[in-house]
Amino acid sequence: MLKLATLIQNPGEPDITSQYKSPSVLRELGYNGLVLYNTTALSGVISIDDIEDREVSRWVGQLMDQAVRRADEAAAAGLGVYLFYDALVLPVDYVRRHEQELTCAGAQTTLCPASEAAVDRSMAALDALLRKMPRVDGVVLRFGDTDASRLPHLVGNDIYSPHCARCSQLGRADRVVNLIQRAYDVVVQRHSLRLIARAWNVRPSGFHDSIELAERIVSRLPGSADDDKLVLSFKCTETDFWRYQNWNQASLVCGGRAQGGRPILYELQCQREFEGKGGLPNFQPALWRDGMPEVDANRQGGLAAAATQVNLAGLLAWVRGGGWGGPFVSDESWIDANVYAIPKLAEDPSAEPSDLARQWAVDRLGVQDPSILDKLVDILTHSPEFVRQAFYMQSYAATKSSQWHPAADWISDDLLNAQAAWRMIQRVPTQELDTLIREKELAADQVGRDRHELQQLVGDRDHPRLEPLVNTLIYAESLTAAMRDLIAGLVAWRKFRDSKSRDDAEAARGRILAAQSNWNHHTQRHAMLPGTATPFRERGFWDLTQQVLDEVG
Numbered sequence: 280m281l282k283l284a285t286l287i288q289n290p291g292e293p294d295i296t297s298q299y300k301s302p303s304v305l306r307e308l309g310y311n312g313l314v315l316y317n318t319t320a321l322s323g324v325i326s327i328d329d330i331e332d333r334e335v336s337r338w339v340g341q342l343m344d345q346a347v348r349r350a351d352e353a354a355a356a357g358l359g360v361y362l363f364y365d366a367l368v369l370p371v372d373y374v375r376r377h378e379q380e381l382t383c384a385g386a387q388t389t390l391c392p393a394s395e396a397a398v399d400r401s402m403a404a405l406d407a408l409l410r411k412m413p414r415v416d417g418v419v420l421r422f423g424d425t426d427a428s429r430l431p432h433l434v435g436n437d438i439y440s441p442h443c444a445r446c447s448q449l450g451r452a453d454r455v456v457n458l459i460q461r462a463y464d465v466v467v468q469r470h471s472l473r474l475i476a477r478a479w480n481v482r483p484s485g486f487h488d489s490i491e492l493a494e495r496i497v498s499r500l501p502g503s504a505d506d507d508k509l510v511l512s513f514k515c516t517e518t519d520f521w522r523y524q525n526w527n528q529a530s531l532v533c534g535g536r537a538q539g540g541r542p543i544l545y546e547l548q549c550q551r552e553f554e555g556k557g558g559l560p561n562f563q564p565a566l567w568r569d570g571m572p573e574v575d576a577n578r579q580g581g582l583a584a585a586a587t588q589v590n591l592a593g594l595l596a597w598v599r600g601g602g603w604g605g606p607f608v609s610d611e612s613w614i615d616a617n618v619y620a621i622p623k624l625a626e627d628p629s630a631e632p633s634d635l636a637r638q639w640a641v642d643r644l645g646v647q648d649p650s651i652l653d654k655l656v657d658i659l660t661h662s663p664e665f666v667r668q669a670f671y672m673q674s675y676a677a678t679k680s681s682q683w684h685p686a687a688d689w690i691s692d693d694l695l696n697a698q699a700a701w702r703m704i705q706r707v708p709t710q711e712l713d714t715l716i717r718e719k720e721l722a723a724d725q726v727g728r729d730r731h732e733l734q735q736l737v738g739d740r741d742h743p744r745l746e747p748l749v750n751t752l753i754y755a756e757s758l759t760a761a762m763r764d765l766i767a768g769l770v771a772w773r774k775f776r777d778s779k780s781r782d783d784a785e786a787a788r789g790r791i792l793a794a795q796s797n798w799n800h801h802t803q804r805h806a807m808l809p810g811t812a813t814p815f816r817e818r819g820f821w822d823l824t825q826q827v828l829d830e831v832g
Contacts, residue, residue: 295600
């Protein structure tokens with residue numbers, strides 16, 4: 280059973296300080312493999328001589344040396360080693376010299392999936408990378424998204440979007456099957472390693488989220504169904520790591536035991552990028568095990584059910600990273616609760632989440648006091664519901680015809696977009712507006728109770744592992760209070776625009792002023808407490824709230 284961990288470090292962001300950079304820590308937690316994400320920057324590079332800028336080429340050479348060291352350290356700790364690799368991606372200087380044969384007509388920086396030269400060069404670079412790194416067990420191949428646009432020396436794109444005279448006749452299934460076959464030839468046939476093909480697509484209607492496309496792809500893949508040298512990897516969610524998601528349905532088509540399905544690996548995100556990134560409690564095992572209770576009950580399911588339906592190869596934990604920007608955490612404890620649980624769920628997909636929470640608090644925090652232990656388990660157990668109520672709008676999600684973007688990016692990474700919230704509120708049916716407010720009130724009330732009760736239990740005792748947790752709840756309290764009052768104020772403003780009622784005007788004014796006050800507390804005070812994450816940022820918050828105040832008088 281694969282129990283893989285990866286730490287995603289985005290190009291251009293501050294270096295992550297994390298205990299999970301230590302392979303021995305991951306091994307102690309029960310993981311048996313490490314996926315090196317930073318090798319995405321080596322995708323398509325046969326030699327640093329392909330890069331004309333000497334400073335950039337030296338940097339790429341340093342990345343190569345670093346990857347070799349990391350692989351050696353992981354292998355020495357008893358972990359398998361896997362390299363992340365993007366396709367189609369090539370060095371920008373090489374593409375400039377061979378533009379006509381590599382790119383789509385009229386698109387100088389779009390690599391054409393129908394270009395044999397582009398695919399050949401990508402696979403030659405993968406072969407060269409594997410020859411430079413002998414202590415490697417496999418490759419994780421990504422083709423539905425790339426980081427190339429964020430790296431100075433690379434150009435690249437997913438294989439779905441290009442459209443020119445050469446590739447317009449190449450269907451989505453053909454594009455996927457061709458690339459997986461070519462990578463299989465290199466990784467499995469030539470190097471006798473394992474290929475993990477990520478189904479992920481950054482836009483709708485790809486291998487990851489389209490059952491119809493997955494059915495057309497899986498029967499054409501190389502190797503036999505019982506060969507674990509080719510593993511298909513899916514995020515556990517049907518689309519991205521949001522709430523309001525069914526368990527990934529395409530994976531069930533590809534990995535069904537009754538149909539002799541392919542080995543399936545599920546990806547689980549420990550630092551939920553759309554839900555505060557570990558700056559507040561967000562314990563996922565119940566959702567991983569059973570599925571998300573807010574989605575259609577007829578399609579509900581989770582790992583416990585999927586493990587009986589597919590040829591489960593294991594789990595891939597995103598122990599840190601995902602998304603872009605902040606919040607940047609200074610204490611990993613809430614993330615660690617999820618990291619701790621994943622190897623145990625791989626061994627027992629039906630493990631009881633509350634038991635995992637209790638084991639974590641004892642093993643990782645050293646908590647012995649029964650009252651504190653019970654409270655921590657309580658906080659973790661109900662945290663997914665608190666997060667759903669705080670970061671999503673159920674009444675808006677119900678208006679969506681697909682599972683993509685259920686929160687419409689009103690909260691994305693560490694950015695609160697007030698204008699997006701207002702657009703969402705305008706789409707909510709009138710009879711659901713009070714439900715929308717109540718949802719946010721429940722979230723704020725819950726985190727307020729949690730903060731008060733844990734703070735009372737910890738008291739003045741010196742417990743360096745618990746003080747940051749109390750502070751993160753204070754941080755979360757002012758954040759959710761600001762969300763609550765902003766949404767309530769905007770709802771009252773919408774009502775006022777229809778009614779012109781002084782009561783609605785006063786309600787909007789009071790709640791908007793409270794939102795401004797709570798936002799100031801969050802950004803200027805509470806995010807400075809020891810152990811908290813960096814504060815959330817806003818887009819349009821002050822302009823919109825001032826517009827409301829001007830209008831209601």
